[in-house]
């Protein structure tokens with residue numbers, strides 16, 4: 001058998017592929033595992049969205065190859081969503097591209113802009129696709145630390161000039177996975193000015209814009225005047241409407257970057273099954289009932305998790321967005337040894353913070369992916385094995 005290419009041979013399996021393996025092993029040993037691991041909503045897709053897809057299944061037109069860029073009706077629905085939700089005007093022809101889930105576009109945009117030897121500016125910790133896809137495309141990530149001290153906002157002024165000279169993409173993601181951090185429009189404005197000065201493409205990942213609590217409303221990067229000159233924003237129906245399995249996403253913004261991404265995609269994929277695009281349209285045009293009910297459920301789980309850890313000695317604030325809690329590991333543990341201890345002793349899966357980048361060492365992430373009673377059970381078990389902790 002021929003050896004795989006260096007580009008793939010040097011890449012570790014996706015973080016969650018490794019975690020899934022550990023869960024399977026524990027379950028095979030008979031452990032009743034509670035997984036707060038992978039960030040995949042356990043709640044079902046709302047019925048009206050499922051019905052919208054169902055009604056399209058028998059229509060012959062939908063059985064043929066879709067357009068890689070997405071049906072115009074789908075791109076129009078994305079534009080309508082941006083208008084209604086953010087007050088942002090988008091031209092559905094030039095400024096919107098459908099994606100087979102946003103992960104697809106987040107990976108592929110690197111192939112569109114990165115030549116060997118180029119840098120991408122990548123936060124650490126972060127969603128693993130930004131740096132892995134940078135490397136697959138032959139580029140090198142330059143990591144921007146996100147820490148409690150900087151409120152999980154990268155210090156753009158600290159990036160060395162020689163890195164900036166060879167930098168192509170600045171990756172940003174707010175509300176943030178894995179830290180749960182949020183940011184205001186002022187930071188996005190600063191980023192746009194910085195990108196224009198240094199000729200960067202900003203790729204903002206807005207996957208969690210709708211998963212917000214306590215009255216917080218997340219901005220779109222496209223609300224910044226001039227953002228479309230230098231930035232695109234990725235998002236999808238996955239987290240907005242509990243549709244992770246459907247693979248219905250989109251990118252919006254800078255028309256040149258959207259056209260480049262669409263050209264790349266037309267050569268490597270053939271778009272989203274149209275019946276699924278109709279499901280996306282249903283969600284995007286009438287999101288409110290589904291989103292509101294979902295947020296209430298996540299907020300309830302979040303409070304159980306935060307209160308549970310704080311009762312053991314943590315001093316965590318409830319995150320205002322995402323379905324993640326990002327917290328330091330207690331004294332005497334590393335990220336990996338803490339995650340392992342909690343799985344072995346309590347049968348609860350949390351993810352080690354270093355899986356999201358070097359700056360994540362010393363932290364763990366817990367996701368709000370089980371119901372309130374299982375969440376309470378998970379916290380009871382952790383409390384039993386840990387007692388009071390110090391840092």
Ligand SMILES: *Cc1c(COP(=O)(O)O)cnc(C)c1O
Nearest residue numbers: 101102103127177207236238249
């Ligand atoms: C879940 C997630 C995505 C992507 O999800 P898709 O299902 O591919 O649209 C993108 N970015 C972040 C930070 C995520 O957590």
